[in-house]
Amino acid sequence: MLVKSRTAEDHLQNLSIMFGILKDYRMRLNPKKCAFGVSSGKFLGFMISQRGIEANPEKIKAIIDMERPKTTKDIQSLTGRVAALTRFISKATDKCVPFFKALKGGKRDITWTAECDNAFQALKNYMSKAPLLSKPLPGEILYLYLSVSGTAVSSVLIRKPEKAELPIFYVSKALQSAELRYPPLEQLALALVVSARRLRPYFQAHGIKVLTNQPSGKCSRNQKFLAD
Structure with missing residues (x-):
């Protein structure tokens, strides 16, 4: 409470x-x-302060200090730690795709590729600079940036006080089976549905402008939050 x-x-x-x-x-x-x-404290695994919402330093350290996975269990431990911090991670699913590939086959020992190693180091680097999540003002207009890749749909909800762009919440979901065959416009619609469900309290309390990196929609001038 x-x-x-x-x-x-x-x-x-x-x-x-x-x-x-x-x-x-x-x-x-x-x-x-x-x-x-x-004025600040830990709540539901996050650090809450006047500045905003920060990831728990202990959870970040657990990822940064983690040794290179050698077994299926190690990768599952890694992806589980990432899942606990997805609201802070831009395109979290895309960042974990190489790990998901390594899990295919169900074998205990995995094949750790150069792609996996690059993704692992990139993830550690990102977590060392995990963003501070801003808190919107009552009635403030917010902006939802949608992004679609070949493997996932992602979004970031931001606010724009005094021309700044501050992230509020990141959302990401892997495309499954039939979703992988959706036309780009339908994948974009899926991204909006997934985001609206995850961010329901924000949709209920704020006006939200939706932008996308797809030609079929309005393109944003600044995609830095979904470019990492």
């Missing part, structure tokens, strides 16, 4: 409302597991 406020006065009022709700439902809190009046 997290209660956040913009000012100390608002925070006291919000806490009063929260305690009223807890009282109505006869719920109790463990004082040893509560923290009040803090």
Whole structure:
């Protein structure tokens, strides 16, 4: 449970409302597991502060310090760690394609190719500079950039305060079976559907402008968030 406020006065009022709700439902809190009046802290595996949402440094370190996978279990461990941080990773699925290829066949020992090694090092480099995710203001217009590759659909939700472009959330999904044969326009529609489902709270609270790197849609001038 997290209660956040913009000012100390608002925070006291919000806490009063929260305690009223807890009282109505006869719920109790463990004082040893509560923290009040803090400006930052860990919540649901992420670091929350006034600056925004950051990836848990421990989870990032677990990827950066990981040795080169030698078995199927090692790769599954790697992709699992990536999955826990996908909201921070641009085109996460595309970055993991070489690892998925190495898993094909179901053998315990894997064939670790040069492509796998390059992808592994690129992933570590990216995670060492994992982006800070911004938080939108109430009613702010947001922008959703869609991207389609031969193996996945991806998107990034951003906000543009004072001409800056700040990422809010990254989404990525591997194309499966029949989806791989979809025409580009249908894959683009799939990217929008996947993103809308994943980002439902943002779609409900904000106006969102959708842009894409495909000729069939409106192209953005700056694709830096989906270019990594």
